[in-house]
Amino acid sequence: MRHLTRLAAVAALGAVMGTGVVAQELFAPNLSYRTGPFAATGIPLMNGQRDYMNMLNARDGGIGGVKINFEECETGYSTEKGVECYEKTKGQAIVTQPWSTGITLQVLPKTNVDEIPILAPGYGFSPMADGKVFQWAFNTPASYWDAASMMLRYIGDENLKGKKVAFLHLDHPFGKEPLPLLEKKAADIGFELLPIPVGLKEMQNQSAQWLQIRRERPDYVIMWGWGAMNAGAITEAVKTRFPMDKMIGVWWSGHDADLKIVGADGKGYKSISFSYPVLDAPVMADIKKYVVDAGDSLSNEEEMQGVFYSRGLVISMILAEGIKAAQAHTGKAEISASDLRWGLENLNVTDAVLADLGMTGMVPPFQTTCANHTGHSGGWMLEWDGEKFVKVSDLLQAEAEVIQPLEAATAAEYATANAPWAVSETCN
Amino acid sequence: MLYRTAGQFKTSYEADQALFPVRQDAILLGVILAFAWVIFPLTASEFTFQTLLIPILIYALAAMGLNILTGYAGQLSLGTAAFMGVGAYACYKMVTIMPWMNPVVAIMLSGVFSAGVGVAFGIPSLRIKGFYLAIATLAAQFFLVWLFEKWAWLYNYNASGAIQVPNLEMFGVYVAGPQADSMVQYYVVLAIVSVMTMLCINLTRGNLGRTWKATRDVDIAAELIGINLMKSKLTAFMVSSYVVGVAGALFVFMWRGAAEPNLFDIPLSFRILFIAIIGGLGSILGNYLGAILIVGLPVVLGTLPAALGIPIASSTVEHINVMMVGGLIVFFLIIEPHGLAQLWRLIREKLIIWPFPH
Numbered sequence: 001m002r003h004l005t006r007l008a009a010v011a012a013l014g015a016v017m018g019t020g021v022v023a024q025e026l027f028a029p030n031l032s033y034r035t036g037p038f039a040a041t042g043i044p045l046m047n048g049q050r051d052y053m054n055m056l057n058a059r060d061g062g063i064g065g066v067k068i069n070f071e072e073c074e075t076g077y078s079t080e081k082g083v084e085c086y087e088k089t090k091g092q093a094i095v096t097q098p099w100s101t102g103i104t105l106q107v108l109p110k111t112n113v114d115e116i117p118i119l120a121p122g123y124g125f126s127p128m129a130d131g132k133v134f135q136w137a138f139n140t141p142a143s144y145w146d147a148a149s150m151m152l153r154y155i156g157d158e159n160l161k162g163k164k165v166a167f168l169h170l171d172h173p174f175g176k177e178p179l180p181l182l183e184k185k186a187a188d189i190g191f192e193l194l195p196i197p198v199g200l201k202e203m204q205n206q207s208a209q210w211l212q213i214r215r216e217r218p219d220y221v222i223m224w225g226w227g228a229m230n231a232g233a234i235t236e237a238v239k240t241r242f243p244m245d246k247m248i249g250v251w252w253s254g255h256d257a258d259l260k261i262v263g264a265d266g267k268g269y270k271s272i273s274f275s276y277p278v279l280d281a282p283v284m285a286d287i288k289k290y291v292v293d294a295g296d297s298l299s300n301e302e303e304m305q306g307v308f309y310s311r312g313l314v315i316s317m318i319l320a321e322g323i324k325a326a327q328a329h330t331g332k333a334e335i336s337a338s339d340l341r342w343g344l345e346n347l348n349v350t351d352a353v354l355a356d357l358g359m360t361g362m363v364p365p366f367q368t369t370c371a372n373h374t375g376h377s378g379g380w381m382l383e384w385d386g387e388k389f390v391k392v393s394d395l396l397q398a399e400a401e402v403i404q405p406l407e408a409a410t411a412a413e414y415a416t417a418n419a420p421w422a423v424s425e426t427c428n
Numbered sequence: 429m430l431y432r433t434a435g436q437f438k439t440s441y442e443a444d445q446a447l448f449p450v451r452q453d454a455i456l457l458g459v460i461l462a463f464a465w466v467i468f469p470l471t472a473s474e475f476t477f478q479t480l481l482i483p484i485l486i487y488a489l490a491a492m493g494l495n496i497l498t499g500y501a502g503q504l505s506l507g508t509a510a511f512m513g514v515g516a517y518a519c520y521k522m523v524t525i526m527p528w529m530n531p532v533v534a535i536m537l538s539g540v541f542s543a544g545v546g547v548a549f550g551i552p553s554l555r556i557k558g559f560y561l562a563i564a565t566l567a568a569q570f571f572l573v574w575l576f577e578k579w580a581w582l583y584n585y586n587a588s589g590a591i592q593v594p595n596l597e598m599f600g601v602y603v604a605g606p607q608a609d610s611m612v613q614y615y616v617v618l619a620i621v622s623v624m625t626m627l628c629i630n631l632t633r634g635n636l637g638r639t640w641k642a643t644r645d646v647d648i649a650a651e652l653i654g655i656n657l658m659k660s661k662l663t664a665f666m667v668s669s670y671v672v673g674v675a676g677a678l679f680v681f682m683w684r685g686a687a688e689p690n691l692f693d694i695p696l697s698f699r700i701l702f703i704a705i706i707g708g709l710g711s712i713l714g715n716y717l718g719a720i721l722i723v724g725l726p727v728v729l730g731t732l733p734a735a736l737g738i739p740i741a742s743s744t745v746e747h748i749n750v751m752m753v754g755g756l757i758v759f760f761l762i763i764e765p766h767g768l769a770q771l772w773r774l775i776r777e778k779l780i781i782w783p784f785p786h
Contacts, residue, residue: 032742032743034741034743035743035746035747071742072741072742072743073742074742074743074745074746076746079684079688079691080684083478083479083684084478084479084727084730087474087475087478087479088475088479088731090474091474091475101588102590102688105588105590105592105686105688106684106685106686109592109605109606109685109686110606110685112606113606113607125588171577171589171690172589172688172690173588173589173590173688176587176588176589177587177588179587180587197577199577199690200690200693201693410587417592417594418592418594418595418605418606419594419595420595420607
C-alpha cells in the first residue's frame with residue numbers, strides 16, 4: 001500500500017511538473033531513437049534535426065523571436081515508448097514527430113481527437129497525403145508511394161515489362177506500405193512482383209531471402225529496409241554477387257554507414273531520396289559557426305557529410321517553415337497547435353525560399369495545400385560511388401494520376417473503419 | 429502495532445477460512461480499492477492513465493494468467509504473448525464482423541478462443557515437463573506470431589498488416605478506439621481485472637487450485653492420491669489462457685489502440701514472465717507488485733529528471749533507466765528470491781508479532 005501511494009504521489013508529481021507551462025518558447029518535441037536496434041540510422045537524423053533548430057535558436061533567437069524547445073523523448077523505436085512519449089508531450093506540444101511507422105499508425109487516430117499536427121516527413125501512412133481526411137497528419141515532402149513510383153519511373157516502363165522485380169522489405173507496417181502501389185503498377189506495366197519479407201528477427205541474417213533471390217533471379221531488387229536490415233541486405237547482395245546497379249533502396253535505405261561496410265563493392269547501389277547533402281551550402285556554414293563551434297552539436301565531421309544528417313536538417317526546415325507560415329498568418333509569435341496546422345498546410349518552399357534559407361539543392365521545391373498534405377516534391381536517384389552518394393538523375397516526379405486515386409480510396413476506407421472520424425470540411 | 433491481531437477471535441470454521449482472517453488485511457484492501465476506484469481516477473492525468481494505471485492493470489492480469497499455469501500448476505510457459513495475441517485478434521475479428529456486439533462481451537469472449545488454443549498447445553504437457561515443455565510453448569509462440577503475420581483474414585487484409593481498433597460504443601459512451609476517454613477505459617479495465625482477480629483467487633483457493641498445487645509439487649504423488657493429471661494440467665492451461673486472452677484483448681482494445689503481429693513476439697512473453705517471477709510465483713498479489721515494478725517504475729523514473737529539473741538528454745535517461753530497473757530486479761531477487769509477494773508476506777508477519785518477535 002505504502003508502495004502504491006508513494007508511487008502514485010511521485011507519478012502525480014511527475015505528471016504535473018513534467019507538463020508544466022513553459023513560457024515564451026514553442027515546444028516542438030521529437031520522439032527520437034538514439035537507443036535500440038535502429039539507433040545507428042536514427043542518430044544522424046536526430047542530430048541533423050536538433051542542430052538545425054539549435055542553429056535557428058542561436059542565430060535568429062528562434063523563429064519569429066520565440067525560441068524553439070526541441071526536446072527529445074527517447075522511444076528506442078518501440079511503439080509502447082512512443083505512445084508514452086506522445087502522452088507525455090501532447091499537453092504543451094504544438095507538433096508531434098513520431099519517427100516510426102508503427103508509432104505513427106498508433107498515434108494517428110489520437111491526434112485527430114487531440115488536434116495536434118503529426119509531422120512524419122517521408123514516412124508514415126502514404127494516404128496521409130489526403131488532407132481532407134487526415135486533417136492533422138503531414139508526410140511532407142514525399143510519401144512511400146511517391147518513392148515507389150519514382151523508382152519504377154527511374155527504371156522505366158520499357159525496362160520493366162515482362163521482367164521480374166523482387167521487393168525485399170521489412171515485415172512490418174513500414175515495409176508493407178508501398179505494396180498496394182507496387183501491385184497496381186505490376187498489373188499495369190506487366191512485370192512480375194515478388195515480395196520477399198524479412199522478419200524483424202532475420203534482419204542481420206538474410207541468407208534465406210538472398211538464397212531465394214539467387215534462385216528466382218529477379219532483374220531488379222527494390223528494397224524497403226531500415227536499421228540493421230540495410231547493412232544485412234547490402235552485405236548479402238555483395239556476397240551473392242547480385243549486380244549492385246540493379247538494386248534500389250527507399251530513402252531510409254540510403255545510409256552512408258551501411259554502404260561504407262562494403263565500400264567499393266557497393267558501387268552502383270541506388271537509393272531514391274528527397275534530400276541531398278550539399279556540403280558547401282550556406283546553412284552548413286551557419287551550423288558550423290553557431291552550433292558545432294559552440295560545442296552544441298552531438299554530431300561529428302563524418303556524419304555531417306552523410307545523406308541522413310542533411311535529411312535531418314531538411315525535416316527540421318519543414319517544421320520551421322510551417323511555424324514561420326503560421327506566425328505570419330496569425331500575426332502572433334506564440335502559435336498554437338492548430339495554427340501550426342495551418343502553417344504546414346500552406347507551405348510554399350520554392351527555389352527562392354530555399355536559396356534564402358541557404359539550402360539550395362538539398363531538397364526539391366514543394367508546396368502543400370489544405371487537401372494535399374504531402375506536397376509531392378519528387379526526388380533524386382542517388383548512387384553509391386564507392387565512397388559517397390552522388391546524384392545520378394534529374395528531379396524525378398511520382399505519378400500523381402496513379403497515386404491520388406489510391407490515396408483517396410485508402411483514406412476514405414480508413415475514415416469509415418475509424419468512424420466517427422472528423423474530416424475537414426473547409427478544403428476542396 | 430498496526431497489525432495487532434489480539435482480540436480477533438474465530439468462533440467458526442468459516443471465519444477461520446475466510447479470505448482475510450486478519451481484519452487489518454480487509455481494511456487495507458478496502459483502502460487500495462478506494463484508491464483504485466475513486467481517488468486515482470479523480471486525480472490522475474491523461475498521462476498517468478495511459479502510461480501507469482491502465483498498463484499496470486493489464487500487465488498484472490496477463491501475469492496472473494501465466495501465474496496460474498506456472499506458479500500454481502507448475503507448467504512453465506513461454507508462449508504468453510502469443511496467447512494474448514489470440515485474444516486480441518479474436519476480439520478484433522468479433523467486433524469487425526459483428527459491430528453491434530457489446531465490446532465488454534467481445535473482450536470476455538475472446539478469452540474463449542485463446543483458451544481453446546491454449547488447451548491445444550497444452551496437450552504436450554501431458555508427456556513433457558519443465559524445460560522441455562517450455563520449448564513446446566515456445567513453438568506456440570513462434571507459430572502463432574507467424575500466423576498473425578501470414579493469415580491476412582485476421583487483420584482484414586489491411587495493407588499495413590496491423591490491426592486498428594475502431595471506435596466502439598457501449599451505452600452511448602465510447603469505450604475503445606481513439607474517441608474513448610481514458611477514464612472510461614480505465615474503469616472498464618479495472619472492472620474486468622477486478623472480476624478476473626476474484627475469479628482467480630477463488631479458483632486457486634478451491635478444489636481446482638489444490639489439484640494444481642498438488643500437480644506442481646509432486647505430480648506422481650498427486651496421481652497416486654487420485655488426481656487426474658490430464659484434467660489438472662489441461663484445466664490449468666485453459667484457465668490460464670482464458671485470463672491471458674482477456675488480458676490480450678484489453679491490451680490492444682483498451683490501451684494500445686493498434687497492434688502489429690510482432691508486438692506479440694517473445695519479448696512480451698518474457699516481460700510477463702518476469703512480472704510473474706519478480707512478483708512471486710504462486711501468488712495473486714505478486715502480479716500487481718511485479719507489474720508496478722516492471723511496468724510502472726521505468727515510467728516514473730523516466731519523468732523524475734524532468735520533474736526535478738535535472739537537465740539530461742532523454743536518451744541518457746533511457747539508458748540510466750534500464751540500468752536502474754535491472755539493478756532493482758537483481759536487488760529484490762537477492763533479498764527475497766521468492767518475489768515481492770513473499771517479501772510482503774514476511775513484512776506482514778513481522779508486523780503482526782511486533783514488538784515481541786520470538
